[in-house]
Amino acid sequence: MAYTEEELKKELESKEYEYGFYTDIDSETFPVGLNEDIVRKISEKKKEPQWMTDWRLEAFQAWKEMEEPDWPNVEYEKPDYQAISYYSAPKKKDQYESLDEVDPELLETFNKLGISIEEQKKLAGVAVDIVMDSVSVATTFKDTLAEKGIIFCSISEAIQEYPELVRRYIGSVVPPKDNFFAALNSAVFSDGSFCYIPKGVHCPMELSTYFRINQAGTGQFERTLVVADESSYVSYLEGCTAPSRDENQLHAAVVELIAMDDAEIKYSTVQNWYPGDKEGRGGVFNFVTKRGLCHNRSKISWTQVETGSAVTWKYPSCVLKGDHSIGEFYSIAVTNNFQQADTGTKMIHLGRNTRSTIISKGISAGKSQNSYRGLVQVGPRAQHARNFSQCDSLLMGNDCGAHTFPYIETQNNSAQVEHEATTSKIGEDQIFYCNQRGIDTEKAIALIVNGFSKEVLNKLPMEFAVEAQKLLEISLEGSVG
Amino acid sequence: MLTIENLHAEVDDKGILNGIDLDVKAGEVHAIMGPNGSGKSTLSSVIAGNEDYEVTGGNMLFGGEDISEMSPEERAHKGIFLSFQYPVEIPGVSVTNFIKTAINAKRKAAGQDDMPAGEMLKKIREKSSLLGIDSKFLSRSLNQGFSGGEKKRNEIFQMAMMEPKLAILDETDSGLDIDALKIVADGVNALRSKDNATIVITHYQRLLDYIVPDFVHVLYQGKIVKSGTKELAQELEAKGYDWIKQEVAG
Numbered sequence: 162m163a164y165t166e167e168e169l170k171k172e173l174e175s176k177e178y179e180y181g182f183y184t185d186i187d188s189e190t191f192p193v194g195l196n197e198d199i200v201r202k203i204s205e206k207k208k209e210p211q212w213m214t215d216w217r218l219e220a221f222q223a224w225k226e227m228e229e230p231d232w233p234n235v236e237y238e239k240p241d242y243q244a245i246s247y248y249s250a251p252k253k254k255d256q257y258e259s260l261d262e263v264d265p266e267l268l269e270t271f272n273k274l275g276i277s278i279e280e281q282k283k284l285a286g287v288a289v290d291i292v293m294d295s296v297s298v299a300t301t302f303k304d305t306l307a308e309k310g311i312i313f314c315s316i317s318e319a320i321q322e323y324p325e326l327v328r329r330y331i332g333s334v335v336p337p338k339d340n341f342f343a344a345l346n347s348a349v350f351s352d353g354s355f356c357y358i359p360k361g362v363h364c365p366m367e368l369s370t371y372f373r374i375n376q377a378g379t380g381q382f383e384r385t386l387v388v389a390d391e392s393s394y395v396s397y398l399e400g401c402t403a404p405s406r407d408e409n410q411l412h413a414a415v416v417e418l419i420a421m422d423d424a425e426i427k428y429s430t431v432q433n434w435y436p437g438d439k440e441g442r443g444g445v446f447n448f449v450t451k452r453g454l455c456h457n458r459s460k461i462s463w464t465q466v467e468t469g470s471a472v473t474w475k476y477p478s479c480v481l482k483g484d485h486s487i488g489e490f491y492s493i494a495v496t497n498n499f500q501q502a503d504t505g506t507k508m509i510h511l512g513r514n515t516r517s518t519i520i521s522k523g524i525s526a527g528k529s530q531n532s533y534r535g536l537v538q539v540g541p542r543a544q545h546a547r548n549f550s551q552c553d554s555l556l557m558g559n560d561c562g563a564h565t566f567p568y569i570e571t572q573n574n575s576a577q578v579e580h581e582a583t584t585s586k587i588g589e590d591q592i593f594y595c596n597q598r599g600i601d602t603e604k605a606i607a608l609i610v611n612g613f614s615k616e617v618l619n620k621l622p623m624e625f626a627v628e629a630q631k632l633l634e635i636s637l638e639g640s641v642g
Numbered sequence: 643m644l645t646i647e648n649l650h651a652e653v654d655d656k657g658i659l660n661g662i663d664l665d666v667k668a669g670e671v672h673a674i675m676g677p678n679g680s681g682k683s684t685l686s687s688v689i690a691g692n693e694d695y696e697v698t699g700g701n702m703l704f705g706g707e708d709i710s711e712m713s714p715e716e717r718a719h720k721g722i723f724l725s726f727q728y729p730v731e732i733p734g735v736s737v738t739n740f741i742k743t744a745i746n747a748k749r750k751a752a753g754q755d756d757m758p759a760g761e762m763l764k765k766i767r768e769k770s771s772l773l774g775i776d777s778k779f780l781s782r783s784l785n786q787g788f789s790g791g792e793k794k795r796n797e798i799f800q801m802a803m804m805e806p807k808l809a810i811l812d813e814t815d816s817g818l819d820i821d822a823l824k825i826v827a828d829g830v831n832a833l834r835s836k837d838n839a840t841i842v843i844t845h846y847q848r849l850l851d852y853i854v855p856d857f858v859h860v861l862y863q864g865k866i867v868k869s870g871t872k873e874l875a876q877e878l879e880a881k882g883y884d885w886i887k888q889e890v891a892g
Binding site: 604 | 744
């Protein structure tokens with residue numbers, strides 16, 4: 162009987178498992194399931210110091226005792242955590258020989274987003290010749306940062322190269338036991354980004370994961386740590402407007418930001434994971450914990466444009482610990498077809514004269530459900546804390562839902578908390594008005610949606626904003642018949 | 643330019659237009675008057691292509707072309723403009739952005755590139771000063787928080803920018819004080835030419851003192867029951883609509 166290559170591969174895999182022996186071949190993946198041994202192996206694989214291994218193990222112990230939250234306003238079949246493989250080596254993506262082999266629908270979206278052919282090849286995983294341009298960009302980029310003493314690398318690299326910094330800050334904002342998904346991430350995080358801005362340094366460019374070459378493809382359990390030392394400034398961009406067709410259904414990322422005295426961090430996200438098809442099949446579960454800690458007079462701004470994923474559970478938050486610190490949250494969440502999003506923020510006012518602003522824009526179409534959930538908490542010592550929240554929902558069609566869950570807890574009488582909310586629907590009269598001016602229905606919807614989202618789009622870095630606008634249009638295509 | 647023959651239209655199975663005939667030539671101004679509920683606004687909506695109304699019979703030709711199956715945007719591209727009685731609000735979209743989008747959509751349909759920014763700016767300045775609109779107004783969200791007068795002035799500003807072949811002014815005078823009325827009328831008059839035509843829909847004769855029509859038609863129960871020159875409008879003003887109603891009944 163012919164012995165196929167496939168069978169050989171299988172045999173090798175099972176042998177490797179048998180001997181607990183793994184080689185660095187491209188397709189290396191751990192067996193499914195999660196136990197202490199796997200956690201140890203992940204850490205070992207990454208040649209981590211003992212403290213990191215212990216930290217992961219502690220998180221794993223905590224996770225075992227925890228339950229998956231079911232308070233969000235979303236419905237999904239809970240993943241079987243023992244049926245997931247928790248480590249795959251930084252393997253190469255499947256490569257196509259040419260763009261002709263790539264899903265035409267994906268290419269059409271690329272074209273609509275105005276992504277260059279070379280870029281398209283890279284994103285779709287087509288073999289590319291070395292693009293001189295991007296190499297030189299990356300080099301210039303690294304030199305400029307190094308000159309200023311800015312560290313920007315993968316978190317694995319940081320654990321090796323800057324262990325004291327990582328050890329001091331990792332888990333300091335999102336403790337491993339914070340919640341079910343954060344604990345899981347802490348135990349098994351695959352990789353992510355680390356960024357440190359030294360005292361008094363104004364980072365001269367927007368740091369983008371997109372530019373961090375050799376780190377293509379974000380992991381399933383991504384971990385990001387950004388530390389802005391005293392009086393420094395950084396603007397960080399996460400994600401990419403290009404659609405991501407990830408095989409992994411479950412994504413549980415953790416992002417921690419630390420703004421020291423007088424520092425400012427601006428963190429912008431465009432999330433466009435696969436949302437599932439028009440019938441609601443497939444799609445990514447995106448369960449993310451993002452939190453920033455503000456020291457005296459510092460400022461953290463979260464800006465997010467969420468258009469992807471089948472289920473989103475995400476509350477980028479600010480702990481306003483320092484006096485006079487400022488927290489901001491600007492969000493656009495779009496749901497279409499059968500997507501579900503439960504997203505919002507927490508603003509925890511601990512210091513005196515702390516201020517926070519929340520602007521949330523939810524757009525629901527198709528049969529989707531879009532919830533805003535936000536907590537404004539004012540501690541007993543937070544004299545004269547102020548918050549302003551505005552939550553606007555825009556509905557398209559009659560089968561979708563918009564929900565708002567604002568929670569306000571104040572323990573200080575001098576606090577001033579304002580909450581405004583509106584719900585509107587794209588009206589046929591608005592569409593007809595645009596039509597009469599020669600603007601077709603598709604474009605009219607884009608115009609209305611962009612107008613609705615303007616306050617948040619304005620907060621994004623310029624080029625990101627243009628891409629995000631296009632992304633909104635594409636996400637809502639065909640949502641009004 | 644616009645030829646309407648025996649036009650019938652209904653909404654929710656209720657006949658609103660019951661056989662309209664109207665012939666509007668380039669360079670002409672037609673006034674359509676009539677009591678409330680006579681079908682005046684329906685006529686303007688049907689010409690513009692509002693799908694809430696079902697055309698059940700008759701013909702509509704614009705520039706010799708049958709437009710009855712065309713989408714509202716196609717009709718707009720051909721040069722039909724409707725100044726709305728109740729302009730809608732579009733929050734977050736500035737007057738400038740809206741008109742820019744509209745003009746470029748029309749140009750795209752005609753196979754032209756976007757209007758260069760400089761040219762657009764020049765045109766916006768020119769037309770806004772004609773209508774006494776200041777630059778702050780142009781950056782406000784479309785119709786949001788606008789007074790009645792501002793809304794109507796904005797409609798005429800858009801008309802000036804779009805340079806339509808046929809402009810339909812649906813109750814443009816309603817909600818305007820006399821000063822605003824004059825500004826709007828002056829704007830409309832300044833845009834009149836031998837190449838374009840205007841249909842003025844109004845309940846009162848007042849606007850017609852400022853925008854002098856070549857023809858006046860009286861609409862009643864979905865039909866044009868009387869046509870004449872501007873003197874007809876004055877007669878209506880003096881005698882009221884009861885006179886027409888009685889004539890029709892008699």
